[in-house]
Amino acid sequence: xxxxxxxxxxxxxxxxxxxxxxxxxxxxxxxxxxxxxxxxxxxxxxxxxxxxxxxxxxxxxxxxxxxxxxxxxxxxxxxxxxxxxxxxxxxxxxxxxxxxxxxxxxxxxxxxxxxxxxxxxxxxxxxx
Amino acid sequence: xxxxxxxxxxxxxxxxxxxxxxxxxxxxxxxxxxxxxxxxxxxxxxxxxxxxxxxxxxxxxxxxxxxxxxxxxxxxxxxxxxxxxxxxxxxxxxxxxxxxxxxxxxxxxxxxxxxxxxxxxxxxxxxx
DNA sequence: CACCTGCTTCGACACCCGTCAACATAGACA
DNA sequence: TGTCTATGTTGACGGGTGTCGAAGCAGGTG
Numbered sequence: 001x002x003x004x005x006x007x008x009x010x011x012x013x014x015x016x017x018x019x020x021x022x023x024x025x026x027x028x029x030x031x032x033x034x035x036x037x038x039x040x041x042x043x044x045x046x047x048x049x050x051x052x053x054x055x056x057x058x059x060x061x062x063x064x065x066x067x068x069x070x071x072x073x074x075x076x077x078x079x080x081x082x083x084x085x086x087x088x089x090x091x092x093x094x095x096x097x098x099x100x101x102x103x104x105x106x107x108x109x110x111x112x113x114x115x116x117x118x119x120x121x122x123x124x125x126x127x128x
Numbered sequence: 129x130x131x132x133x134x135x136x137x138x139x140x141x142x143x144x145x146x147x148x149x150x151x152x153x154x155x156x157x158x159x160x161x162x163x164x165x166x167x168x169x170x171x172x173x174x175x176x177x178x179x180x181x182x183x184x185x186x187x188x189x190x191x192x193x194x195x196x197x198x199x200x201x202x203x204x205x206x207x208x209x210x211x212x213x214x215x216x217x218x219x220x221x222x223x224x225x226x227x228x229x230x231x232x233x234x235x236x237x238x239x240x241x242x243x244x245x246x247x248x249x250x251x252x253x254x255x256x
Numbered sequence: 257c258a259c260c261t262g263c264t265t266c267g268a269c270a271c272c273c274g275t276c277a278a279c280a281t282a283g284a285c286a
Numbered sequence: 287t288g289t290c291t292a293t294g295t296t297g298a299c300g301g302g303t304g305t306c307g308a309a310g311c312a313g314g315t316g
Contacts, residue, residue, distance in 0.1 A: 025179075025182065025183045025186050025187070025239070026183075026186040026187050026234075026239070027187055028183070028187050029180065029183050029184040029187050029188075029198075030179055030180045030183040030184075031180075032176065032180065032201075032202065035176040035177070035179040035180045035183070036176045038173075038179055039173065039174055039175055039176040039178075039179045042170045042171075042173040042174040042179070043170075043171070043174030043175070044174075045166075045167065045170040045174075046167055046170040046171030046172075046173075046174040047167055047171070047303090047304080048160065048163040048164045048167040049163070049304085050167075051153075051158055051163040051166055051167045051170070052157065052158045052159075052160065052163040054153065055153045055154075055156070055157050055158040055163070056157040056158075058153050058154040059153070059154050059155055059156050059157050060157075066262090067262075067263065068262070068263090070157075071263095073160075074160065075304085075305070075306090076305075076306055076307080077262085077263075077264090078263090078264075078265080078266095078305085078306070078307080078308095079304070079305055079306070080263090081263060081264050081265080082264090082265090082303095082304080082305085083304085084263095084264095085264085085265095086303095097263090097312080097313090099313070099314075100261075100262060100263095100312085100313055100314060101262070101263085102262080102263065102264090106154075111153070111154070111246055112247075114246045115243060115246035115247035116247075118239060118242045118243035118246060119240075119243035119247055175273090175274080177274085194292095195292080195293065196292070196293090203274085203275070203276090204275075204276055204277085205292090205293075205294095206275085206276065206277080206278095206293090206294080206295080206296095207274070207275055207276070208293095209293060209294055209295080210274080210275085210294090210295090211274085212293095212294095213294080213295095214273095225282080225283085225293090227283070227284080228282085228283055228284065228291075228292060228293095229292070229293090230292080230293060230294090
């Protein structure tokens with residue numbers, strides 16, 4: 001069944017502290033473990049269909065969207081469901097059923113974590 | 129450790145020379161074309177070995193590293209070469225042969241573009 | 257209650273991808 | 287020149303992945 005234990009990279013006990021997933025890419029060579037964790041996220045976004053779905057949810061009003069509203073990405077609906085499941089398993093989305101429709105919502109902390117992973121000290125090189 | 133402000137990553141070029149990849153993920157639903165472009169990058173980083181190689185190059189002193197210095201990632205050397213080629217094809221790395229050794233170097237603009245792609249205005253959802 | 261709609265799961269297919277051993281190439285050095 | 291080291295390329299294998307049609311659930315509506 002659908003359990004989907006997600007969030008491989010977030011410690012849910014500290015909602016305020018953003019995912020201590022990994023250091024910035026440019027700071028230190030990743031260890032095997034860090035690479036495995038981070039690659040899982042990148043891999044989830046490494047498909048055009050998933051990227052469109054994720055972007056559609058992330059940019060949707062209120063930060064959430066029902067499947068019926070984002071499933072126009074050029075593939076069949078089972079495939080859409082499959083990709084949404086993948087995104088959920090990667091910890092990037094969460095789903096909730098409300099009545100007839102299922103709503104997906106982005107996990108903001110993960111987005112922040114990935115952003116920090118890439119925005120290394122480059123743009124903020126102000127630390128002597 | 130040290131130092132390093134060595135990251136000549138961004139300071140040397142105009143901010144406008146950055147790859148015109150895509151808008152932030154949370155700004156607008158990606159078009160098929162944008163998704164294809166961005167997914168290519170994410171996919172390139174969606175492998176643990178490639179992520180370690182990329183991180184090793186990006187964090188190496190001077191922003192570049194020779195293969196002999198980063199090929200300790202647990203796979204055979206042909207595989208390392210294969211992954212480096214993939215990263216090069218994705219536009220994330222550039223290579224240059226100097227004498228006996230081949231040096232790889234990160235493409236700073238791409239890193240910046242990916243960072244901006246994720247560092248959306250996360251003040252987005254959840255405002256009601 | 258029956259039916260209908262929205263979404264997920266199942267089974268199957270083709271294709272892509274990561275991996276390695278073996279071979280090929282480029283430059284250095286004697 | 288020949289040989290040795292450092293990388294890249296080729297070919298092949300096994301497993302993973304995206305895709306679809308059909309079937310299965312869940313919930314609303316008549």
